[in-house]
Amino acid sequence: MRLALEKALVKAVRKAVDVGELPSVELPGFVVEVPRERGHGDFATNLAMLLSKQARMAPRKIAEALIQNLPHSTRWLEKVEVAGPGFINFILDPRWVLESVPLAVNRQADYGRVQQGENKKVQVEFVSANPTGLLHMGNARGAALGDSIASILAFAGWQVTREYYINDAGNQVENFALSVEARYFELLGLEGEVPEGGYHGQDIIDTARRYIEEHGDKLLKTDRRVRLETLAQYALAEKIGGIKKALADFNVPYDVWFSEQSLHDAGKVDEAIQHLRERDFLYEHEGALWFKATSLGLEKDEVLVRNNGLPTYFAADIAYHMDKFNRGFDRVINIWGADHHGHVARLKSAVQALGYDPDALQVLLMQLVRLFSGGEIVRMSKRTGQFITLEELIDEVGLDAARYFFIMRSADSHLDFDLDLARTQSNDNPVYYVQYAHARICSIFRQLAEQGRQVPKADSVDVELLREEAELALARRLADFPEEVALAARQLAPHRLTRYVHEVAGLLHSFYNIHRVITDDVALTDARLLLMEATKVVLCNALTLLGVRAPEKM
RNA sequence: GCGCCUGUAGCUCAGGGGAUAGAGCGCCGGCCUCCGGAGCCGGAAGCACAGGUUCGAUUCCUGUCAGGCGCACCA
Numbered sequence: 001m002r003l004a005l006e007k008a009l010v011k012a013v014r015k016a017v018d019v020g021e022l023p024s025v026e027l028p029g030f031v032v033e034v035p036r037e038r039g040h041g042d043f044a045t046n047l048a049m050l051l052s053k054q055a056r057m058a059p060r061k062i063a064e065a066l067i068q069n070l071p072h073s074t075r076w077l078e079k080v081e082v083a084g085p086g087f088i089n090f091i092l093d094p095r096w097v098l099e100s101v102p103l104a105v106n107r108q109a110d111y112g113r114v115q116q117g118e119n120k121k122v123q124v125e126f127v128s129a130n131p132t133g134l135l136h137m138g139n140a141r142g143a144a145l146g147d148s149i150a151s152i153l154a155f156a157g158w159q160v161t162r163e164y165y166i167n168d169a170g171n172q173v174e175n176f177a178l179s180v181e182a183r184y185f186e187l188l189g190l191e192g193e194v195p196e197g198g199y200h201g202q203d204i205i206d207t208a209r210r211y212i213e214e215h216g217d218k219l220l221k222t223d224r225r226v227r228l229e230t231l232a233q234y235a236l237a238e239k240i241g242g243i244k245k246a247l248a249d250f251n252v253p254y255d256v257w258f259s260e261q262s263l264h265d266a267g268k269v270d271e272a273i274q275h276l277r278e279r280d281f282l283y284e285h286e287g288a289l290w291f292k293a294t295s296l297g298l299e300k301d302e303v304l305v306r307n308n309g310l311p312t313y314f315a316a317d318i319a320y321h322m323d324k325f326n327r328g329f330d331r332v333i334n335i336w337g338a339d340h341h342g343h344v345a346r347l348k349s350a351v352q353a354l355g356y357d358p359d360a361l362q363v364l365l366m367q368l369v370r371l372f373s374g375g376e377i378v379r380m381s382k383r384t385g386q387f388i389t390l391e392e393l394i395d396e397v398g399l400d401a402a403r404y405f406f407i408m409r410s411a412d413s414h415l416d417f418d419l420d421l422a423r424t425q426s427n428d429n430p431v432y433y434v435q436y437a438h439a440r441i442c443s444i445f446r447q448l449a450e451q452g453r454q455v456p457k458a459d460s461v462d463v464e465l466l467r468e469e470a471e472l473a474l475a476r477r478l479a480d481f482p483e484e485v486a487l488a489a490r491q492l493a494p495h496r497l498t499r500y501v502h503e504v505a506g507l508l509h510s511f512y513n514i515h516r517v518i519t520d521d522v523a524l525t526d527a528r529l530l531l532m533e534a535t536k537v538v539l540c541n542a543l544t545l546l547g548v549r550a551p552e553k554m
Numbered sequence: 555g556c557g558c559c560u561g562u563a564g565c566u567c568a569g570g571g572g573a574u575a576g577a578g579c580g581c582c583g584g585c586c587u588c589c590g591g592a593g594c595c596g597g598a599a600g601c602a603c604a605g606g607u608u609c610g611a612u613u614c615c616u617g618u619c620a621g622g623c624g625c626a627c628c629a
Contacts, residue, residue, distance in 0.1 A: 035573075036573080036574075036575080036576090037573070037574070040573070044573090046571085046572065049572075049609080049610090052609080053609090059609085083573075084572080084573045085572075085573075085609075085610075086572095086609095087572080087573070130629070167629065170628085170629070171628060171629070172628075172629060175628095197628080286627085287627090288627050289627095290627095299556085299557085299625085300625090302627095303626085303627045304627095305627085306627040307627060308627080310627090312626095312627070312628085312629090313628070313629045314629090317629095337623090338558075338559065338622080338623055338624080339623055339624065340623095340624085340629085341557085341558050341559080341623075341624060342557080342558080342623090342624050342625060343624095343629090344558090345557095365558080365559075365623095367559060367560080367622075367623080368622075368623070370622090408566095408567080408568095408578095409566090409567065409568090410567090410568080412559055412560075413559090413560075413567070413568090414559080414560065414621085414622060414623095415566095415567095416565095416566065416567095418566080421566090421579080429592085430577090430578060430579095432592055433578090433592075433593090435592090436590085436592050436593075437593095439590075439592090440589085440590060440592095440593085443589070443590055444589050444590095445589095446589090447589050448589085495567095495568075496568090498568095499568065499569090499576095499577075502577075502578085503577085506577090509593055509594065510593095510594065510595090512589085512590095512593075512594085513585090513591095513593065513594040513595085514594080516588070516589065517589060518589055519589095553590095554590085554592070
């Protein structure tokens with residue numbers, strides 16, 4: 001509807017110019033929006049006010065001219081008026097909102113799909129936590145956000161790949177192995193010390209214990225290199241398995257698990273460095289190989305290969321992103337914790353240096369999570385081993401509440417996660433409010449089935465019997481769903497949909513409290529049943545995009 | 555010191571160049587002979603501060619103040 005009005009306005013401008021009621025003007029970036037005030041119509045536009053400077057005319061005069069030249073064919077348009085400083089308010093035939101009801105019912109799981117992505121390929125890489133420990137609250141936020149963004153993009157017409165980058169190479173793996181070894185020694189009654197920068201968590205002790213249970217103490221006598229390598233491989237495999245399970249339990253399905261080590265093994269890091277060398281972005285200094293980031297406007301250059309001959313994490317990341325683009329993605333989205341923001345500019349510069357479009361890489365920074373319990377901040381750190389794991393979180397508050405809480409807030413908002421609140425199984429919890437709306441509709445349908453009846457076919461229902469304010473308000477919001485999907489996709493903002501779905505649930509509850517669905521009036525009952533079915537479709541589709549279940553009963 | 559993010563209701567957060575700034579929780583007051591009261595209806599309460607751009611700024615720009623996070627031959 002909004003689109004139709006925008007098109008009509010564009011035509012109106014052209015025609016007004018043609019007939020000489022407006023001077024020739026360039027079309028500004030105007031908006032057609034839903035006014036806050038109901039008295040200001042169903043839609044309103046600021047177009048006339050934006051044109052006033054160019055046209056050197058009073059906004060209200062321009063508005064009049066535009067209204068005179070609106071195409072007569074505009075659907076549902078009942079009345080147009082000039083208001084305030086020059087707004088054009090559109091008043092529609094109230095029946096227009098009812099179109100959404102049969103549409104949603106007929107399209108079912110496809111209602112809300114839009115073609116924004118034009119089937120282009122996008123990769124969403126998220127979580128990618130080091131496989132040296134368990135997933136914590138920050139990772140969990142990334143998981144909820146990333147998965148939901150991926151789902152929304154897919155629904156908006158993109159071909160989406162969900163990917164996890166496993167940092168199974170480099171320095172931290174070394175420290176990891178040393179930490180496991182220390183615990184291995186301790187458990188076997190020997191002296192062991194977790195190194196500086198090592199991992200002190202209880203999970204490392206558990207890992208060492210499991211290794212001993214399976215393989216005994218035979219590593220005590222082997223060469224240290226072999227011992228460390230063996231322990232590292234064992235522990236990494238275990239951690240990666242744990243991470244995969246936790247994410248699967250969190251209802252986050254990945255398409256690709258990409259190993260950093262595989263880049264090294266395949267020579268892709270060297271290859272990337274070679275590319276940069278050919279393009280003259282490298283130089284040596286004090287035994288290290290440097291990337292000339294400053295030549296692309298950055299503050300300082302970056303080391304790619306240390307003077308000990310080992311490539312840095314940055315070098316591997318460059319190779320990784322080269323690989324991403326070589327795989328044919330039109331767009332690459334990384335979801336990172338805000339503590340990595342310093343890395344964004346240099347990675348983009350490297351992408352540019354390699355000859356790819358740096359704007360095809362989009363890094364979504366997610367502010368960190370502060371965990372509250374009993375009114376106290378719970379500090380999280382892998383080093384000290386103090387954190388709530390993703391698995392523990394799911395146990396504590398449940399899958400749906402956890403996922404909903406993480407995406408309720410925009411990514412760039414610091415998130416205070418109140419464990420006590422989230423685990424409360426009461427109406428304090430917004431996710432229940434929404435799920436309850438869905439369950440309520442299902443309950444009506446169960447009542448219906450007990451009477452041996454069912455929801456009617458969309459085409460056999462006269463939706464124009466829906467005339468009550470609560471009915472129209474609900475249908476109106478259902479009609480907005482495709483547009484809400486498009487906005488959430490464009491802004492990579494799942495939290496928009498949590499707001500939206502909460503509103504739809506509220507409208508359903510309001511309606512439910514005033515009116516009965518199943519009555520003696522068969523025609524009206526059918527119309528309301530169809531409205532319920534449409535609402536159920538929207539609730540279900542939106543919740544699915546958020547990674548939250550839509551239960552039939554609670 | 556430099557960079558990024560954030561200052562909106564008592565609390566947690568949406569919104570956003572326009573016509574009376576929203577939601578949840580909390581607080582106050584109402585609603586079940588009725589398809590699930592995990593619900594509904596009503597009330598009090600707010601754009602950190604100072605400049606600037608604009609017909610119009612809570613929104614954009616600059617500065618100040620406050621909080622968070624970065625600024626390694628770690629990842």
